[in-house]
């Protein structure tokens with residue numbers, strides 16, 4: 001074992017709250033994410049509640065998802081909310097031009113989506129249309145959903161079955177407005193943002209939390225212009241970052257059947273999130289030193305080549321232990337920056353990109369990434385603890401990344417939770433953790449997710465190949481905790 005990893009945690013110096021909303025999810029009308037994955041309709045043989053499949057809802061509910069982003073993505077800027085209300089048989093058929101040119105029958109509209117948020121006990125994050133919609137259309141959607149008084153739109157909502165106005169907080173104004181959302185310039189979008197945001201009103205005590213469309217990766221100019229010109233009217237600006245293992249959008253790399261090279265490349269690309277978040281935050285600091293405006297990383301995750309023999313517009317991929325470690329290390333980065341990052345959404349919840357759940361007809365499985373989100377529930381709304389990490393390197397063909405990544409937090413009951421990842425493909429790692437400022441001396445919970453191969457995945461025939469086990473390989477003496485992590489693993493451990 002390599003004992004060269006040391007960690008010091010200051011348990012008595014909590015920094016800021018890790019917003020649970022960092023653990024948000026994203027369900028776009030894309031491929032079989034919504035239709036087939038979440039929604040099967042009331043008449044389906046697959047057991048469902050009001051059209052949403054029970055097995056998937058039950059599994060997702062256990063993750064305590066804090067918010068769910070909908071209806072897109074790129075889809076949001078061609079979505080017209082009136083298409084999705086009223087009797088289903090009367091709803092129009094549109095074409096989902098971004099995702100496979102398939103028919104969109106609008107079976108899931110506002111009322112169905114809001115029902116899903118109830119079933120999952122989560123908050124809606126509505127991504128509204130700027131690219132092909134009008135300020136009036138957006139204003140009317142807000143009124144339809146949130147006005148509790150007497151108006152034609154509020155009454156239409158009642159006619160459609162929802163008496164009480166819904167609580168809707170998270171409201172996105174455009175998505176990737178520099179790309180699929182309208183191919184705009186930053187200054188033009190900033191003008192539009194102010195215009196649309198002006199008419200998205202707060203009704204009946206509901207307060208919208210308005211999220212501007214930010215850029216992806218390293219386009220810092222967009223963030224600078226939009227925050228400078230419209231920052232005073234926004235609560236958050238988004239950042240999208242997808243991990244492309246090869247770094248090449250044309251050939252991203254496979255999601256299964258790969259070796260250590262592709263494993264290492266994926267992890268290394270994933271760690272770039274730290275630089276992007278840091279540098280976008282630094283620009284925001286210039287205009288917003290008090291950090292009032294959040295950075296909303298509302299699309300992130302690994303994006304690989306589509307699985308063979310699938311519609312490439314459906315973005316279907318497998319999910320391996322590598323992807324689970326991309327999730328854990330990304331969440332560590334977002335936690336570390338949680339003084340600025342207060343909202344994030346992994347892309348996407350079911351069957352699309354880095355999903356929690358895969359379905360095939362009436363079967364479903366939990367992916368390795370699902371289990372990471374389960375482990376990291378301990379950090380929801382917990383206080384971030386300062387953590388100094390001196391980690392060994394994981395070197396592959398002359399390139400280095402840290403072998404260890406971690407988050408420490410303290411929850412309301414005073415329990416300290418650590419999530420620790422060993423990124424190394426072959427070497428176990430010993431980590432010595434000094435916990436200062438605490439008399440905690442008992443382990444309350446410890447679980448591990450690891451695998452026998454860098455590309456290990458769960459399949460419908462073997463759904464628990466990568467599944468949590470109890471973690472016992474530690475010693476706790478006074479305030480020193482020693483962890484022995486096998487290669488390619490992530491643990492969660494509680495000390496109280």
Ligand code: AHR
Nearest residue numbers: 072073074075175176347
């Ligand atoms: O998540 C898939 C797509 O990626 C989203 O629709 C879009 O916003 C991004 O480009």
